[in-house]
Amino acid sequence: MTVKTNSLKINTNKNFEIIDITSKVNELIDIEEGIVSIFSRHSTSAIVVNENEQGLLKDFEFMLSNLVEDKYSYQHDRIDNNARSHLKSFLLSSSECLPIRNSKIDLGTWQSVFFVELDGPRANRTITLTMVGE
Amino acid sequence: MTVKTNSLKINTNKNFEIIDITSKVNELIDIEEGIVSIFSRHSTSAIVVNENEQGLLKDFEFMLSNLVEDKYSYQHDRIDNNARSHLKSFLLSSSECLPIRNSKIDLGTWQSVFFVELDGPRANRTITLTMVGE
Amino acid sequence: MTVKTNSLKINTNKNFEIIDITSKVNELIDIEEGIVSIFSRHSTSAIVVNENEQGLLKDFEFMLSNLVEDKYSYQHDRIDNNARSHLKSFLLSSSECLPIRNSKIDLGTWQSVFFVELDGPRANRTITLTMVGE
Numbered sequence: 001m002t003v004k005t006n007s008l009k010i011n012t013n014k015n016f017e018i019i020d021i022t023s024k025v026n027e028l029i030d031i032e033e034g035i036v037s038i039f040s041r042h043s044t045s046a047i048v049v050n051e052n053e054q055g056l057l058k059d060f061e062f063m064l065s066n067l068v069e070d071k072y073s074y075q076h077d078r079i080d081n082n083a084r085s086h087l088k089s090f091l092l093s094s095s096e097c098l099p100i101r102n103s104k105i106d107l108g109t110w111q112s113v114f115f116v117e118l119d120g121p122r123a124n125r126t127i128t129l130t131m132v133g134e
Numbered sequence: 135m136t137v138k139t140n141s142l143k144i145n146t147n148k149n150f151e152i153i154d155i156t157s158k159v160n161e162l163i164d165i166e167e168g169i170v171s172i173f174s175r176h177s178t179s180a181i182v183v184n185e186n187e188q189g190l191l192k193d194f195e196f197m198l199s200n201l202v203e204d205k206y207s208y209q210h211d212r213i214d215n216n217a218r219s220h221l222k223s224f225l226l227s228s229s230e231c232l233p234i235r236n237s238k239i240d241l242g243t244w245q246s247v248f249f250v251e252l253d254g255p256r257a258n259r260t261i262t263l264t265m266v267g268e
Numbered sequence: 269m270t271v272k273t274n275s276l277k278i279n280t281n282k283n284f285e286i287i288d289i290t291s292k293v294n295e296l297i298d299i300e301e302g303i304v305s306i307f308s309r310h311s312t313s314a315i316v317v318n319e320n321e322q323g324l325l326k327d328f329e330f331m332l333s334n335l336v337e338d339k340y341s342y343q344h345d346r347i348d349n350n351a352r353s354h355l356k357s358f359l360l361s362s363s364e365c366l367p368i369r370n371s372k373i374d375l376g377t378w379q380s381v382f383f384v385e386l387d388g389p390r391a392n393r394t395i396t397l398t399m400v401g402e
Contacts (some may be wrong), residue, residue: 001135001266001269001300003401004177004366034137035171035231035264037303037365041376043319049228051177055209061204063221068331074325086324087331090143090360094223094379097171097231097303099264106262108175111228127372130303132266132269132292132365132400133137133400135269135400168271169305169365169398183362185311189343190354197336197355226358231305232367233273233398240396242309245362266400267271 001134008127010128011122016042016064018057022112025129026104034133036105039095041126044085044119050111064088065094085127092116122130135268138164142261146254150198152191156246159263160238168267172240173229175260178219178253180226188248198222198252219253234267255262269402276395280388281343284332286325293397294372301402304305304373307363309394312353312361312387320380332356332386353387360384369402 006028010019024040025038038047050056065084068091073081099106105113115127141160144153159172172181184190199218202225208217230247233240239247249261274296278287293306306315318324333352336359342351364381367374373381383395 001137003269005301006370033139035169035266035303037231037367039365039367039374041274041379043317043376043378048224049177050220050224053210053213054303055213056217058206059217059221060209060224062206062208063224066203066206067201069334072334073331074327074330076327079321079323083324083327086318087327087396089320090316090328090331093227093364095365096227097305098228099171101139101263106173108177108260110177111175119220126376128367131301135271165308167273169303169400171365182358183311184354184358187344187347189347190351193342193344193355194358196340196342197358200337200340201335228277229359230361230362233305233307233396235273240309241309242311244311262308 004131010084010115011123012117015120016061017117017120019025019051019115020112021115025113027094028129029100029103031131034100035097036100037095037097037130044079044082046089046116047096047115048061048092048114049111051079051110087119104112108126138264138265140263142258144249145148145257146251149254150195151254153249154186154246155249159247162263163234163237165265165267168234168236169231169264170234171229171231171264173262178216178223180223180250181230182226182248182250183230183245185244222252271397274397278393279391280397281387283387283388284329285385287383288380288385293381295373296397297368297400299399300371302368303365304368305314305363305365305398307396312350312357314384315364316360316384317364317379319378338383348385350375356386
């Protein structure tokens, strides 16, 4: 049994961007079997698991902007003009804890792991991968 | 310290169904103390923890259909007519990472673990349990 | 490699309250490197990670009450008058699984871990910390 830590750096190009990180995460897995905590170190981003289909990813962006409506004014905008980005991050989650098998994340056929940029573009978004297993 | 993996198969009977899997998960726990990642291998489902009260589970279904509204048309529906199912899954989560004590999930008095079917009925929904501990 | 369990008790003072538990959790971490499952044993509460800014925390409360609307009547209220509290807990999550490094939760600069009270005031809210690592 061992614990291994790696990190993944990402540059984003748009205000909202959903980036499939499955293959990059798999390259950084260095245990054979166990679990991995995939954690974004930023409070205007999220980690989610779902299907990588372009239309669906557009629908996801649309749903989030419906849920956190533009029409309201938010207190955090007095300090930093990104309240909606934080609120979307609250609703989603900053981490996922996933199974590893044969040195890869053991996903279903239609699943990918995504980093969701909610306040881009940004350089050096950092995702910490912590693996526990053997 | 050890890592153990098991999986749980479920058949669902309705389009939306919320199934208490606590006792089935407990039967598959084979470490005494540690953590378990409970992960659904499907992008139109979710794993959640809450109270098993029939009225509340109906309220939960009602809330989700309010949040992901029927009135909009979604791009993913051009390919596969289940965008709303994926979007609800995005909002919830495909996994939970829970404590194990005395070879059981160490839940509070009013808590159960649920598999949420968002696009049923389906045969052979698979949930992966990955335990790390001793 | 080892597994360690600790728990944190909290008394809350308001119906909705968001409490930064980062430093209390850090005091209870007793491994050097690994992961920690931070789990609330209550189905009317949540664990989230985001920025500790007072205006933002008010915005978060406002968003949640928009998402789980007062105008509807909920079935669970026939039994126990707190359906909205459970529904907000469903939407958020009862746990987070986070990285530990140098005997602390390895958060980003603008991140804190919060316990979200959704049905207070309550005495003895319990959060279980399960650490796996070395």
